[in-house]
Amino acid sequence: MMTTYMADTHSLLWAFHKPSKLGEQARLAFDEIANGESTLLIPTIVVAELIFTVENKPIQADLDKILVAIQKSANIEYVDFDYESALQLRDLTAIPEMHDRIIVAAAIEYQATLITFDKTITASNLVDVIW
Numbered sequence: 001m002m003t004t005y006m007a008d009t010h011s012l013l014w015a016f017h018k019p020s021k022l023g024e025q026a027r028l029a030f031d032e033i034a035n036g037e038s039t040l041l042i043p044t045i046v047v048a049e050l051i052f053t054v055e056n057k058p059i060q061a062d063l064d065k066i067l068v069a070i071q072k073s074a075n076i077e078y079v080d081f082d083y084e085s086a087l088q089l090r091d092l093t094a095i096p097e098m099h100d101r102i103i104v105a106a107a108i109e110y111q112a113t114l115i116t117f118d119k120t121i122t123a124s125n126l127v128d129v130i131w
Contacts, residue, residue, distance in 0.1 A: 003038040005029050005130075006079070006112035008103050008121075009049040012042065016069055017061040023131035026115045033075060040076045043106045045099055047078070079106045094124040 007015070014021040015030045022030065032038035047067075054063045070076055081102055088105040095101045100121055107114040107127040114121065114129050122129045 002075075003029075003032065004041060004110060004112040005033065005038055006041045006043065006103070006107045006110065006114050007046060008100070008114065008116040008118065009046050009053060010117060011115040011131075012046055012070075013050060013053060013059070013061060013066070016066040017059070023117065025130040026117075029113075029115055029130060033073070036075055038075070040073070041079050041106070041110055041112050042070065042076060043079045043081065043103050045081055045102045049099060079110060081106070085109065092124075092126060094126060095120055 011022065011026055015026075019027060019030070029038065033040045050066070051063065053059065054061050085102070085105055088109070089101050092101045092104055095104055097120070100118060104114065104121055104124070104127050106112075114127050115131070116122070116129055117131050121127070122131075
């Protein structure tokens, strides 16, 4: 059975731009995804954050290259945020940041292991996390 992972913004950016910044488990997960052994889910909020991060920070990442690489992968899927997902945010008060809460809600809904370095998400114990 394939493992289902979900990426947050930093893990996705680092996977395609600076893999050396990833933790060992995160690197192994992205290797599994690249080899077609696992599935990666990307919440659409992560794509939005990725665009804003590259536009507004001194990161020399090639956004188009990253987006094309994601689109070409057969085992990467996007997860939309809808009304039902928004209602789940009420139960995730251990995570104060709205975007992070959206990502965690998606990971819970899809029973995905979240690839994140975020200490607040990890400490919440709301979702399985690797780094």
